[in-house]
Amino acid sequence: MKFFIDTANVEEIRKAKELKVLDGVTTNPTLISKEKRPFMEVVREILSEITDKPVSLEVASTDVKGMIREGERLAELGSNVVIKIPITEEGLKAVVHFEKKGIKTNVTLVFSPAQALLAMKAGASYISPFVGRLDDISYTGMDLIKQIKKIKDNYQFCSEIIVASVRNPIHVTESAIAGADVATIPYTVIAQLVKHPLTGIGLERFLKDWESVPEKPF
Numbered sequence: 001m002k003f004f005i006d007t008a009n010v011e012e013i014r015k016a017k018e019l020k021v022l023d024g025v026t027t028n029p030t031l032i033s034k035e036k037r038p039f040m041e042v043v044r045e046i047l048s049e050i051t052d053k054p055v056s057l058e059v060a061s062t063d064v065k066g067m068i069r070e071g072e073r074l075a076e077l078g079s080n081v082v083i084k085i086p087i088t089e090e091g092l093k094a095v096v097h098f099e100k101k102g103i104k105t106n107v108t109l110v111f112s113p114a115q116a117l118l119a120m121k122a123g124a125s126y127i128s129p130f131v132g133r134l135d136d137i138s139y140t141g142m143d144l145i146k147q148i149k150k151i152k153d154n155y156q157f158c159s160e161i162i163v164a165s166v167r168n169p170i171h172v173t174e175s176a177i178a179g180a181d182v183a184t185i186p187y188t189v190i191a192q193l194v195k196h197p198l199t200g201i202g203l204e205r206f207l208k209d210w211e212s213v214p215e216k217p218f
């Protein structure tokens, strides 16, 4: 399973890069707004950090013409730019347009298998079902991933499933068990994945016992 980082913060992207587990970046208008800097400044910085892996940048228009105009402008910023488009009727038209032009798309705000099916049929390169937000309203978000994976396999759709709205390490491991192609993960959760209380306790004990070993070579 590929690991994308879900952030517009360049420092977090750099830290994730150092861990050597980073396969791409996803952003959205909320994440961009948290940076409190001009949009193009943030985007150019992300693209100078990530040159050879997919970077999803979201359109802000709701009509197909606007989505195409914005998406084409964003696509000019780098060959690794993926245009993130909400799952609406207008959005699907834009996906078909970009697919014909060879520009990759990431269909976002997916909350049902039917939405995912439509996006896959339209030729989306990626689809982003949001597990955390479903959990928030007392649905099991991970069930959606299993359903979409089944539909994808039934018809050999090429779209990659990105598990989005990831809130904790369980979301990540369950995504891998379900066979998702990608999980897009906030940096805080990537950091949590490394940790286990027993690892901390075990390491502390090893270091303490090491102190009493005589004639250490290093």
Ligand code: G3P
Residues within 6 Å of the ligand: 006, 026, 027, 028, 130, 132, 133, 164, 165, 166, 184
């Ligand atoms: O990028 C889309 C998604 O990952 C947002 O997550 O935490 O705002 O539901 P969240």
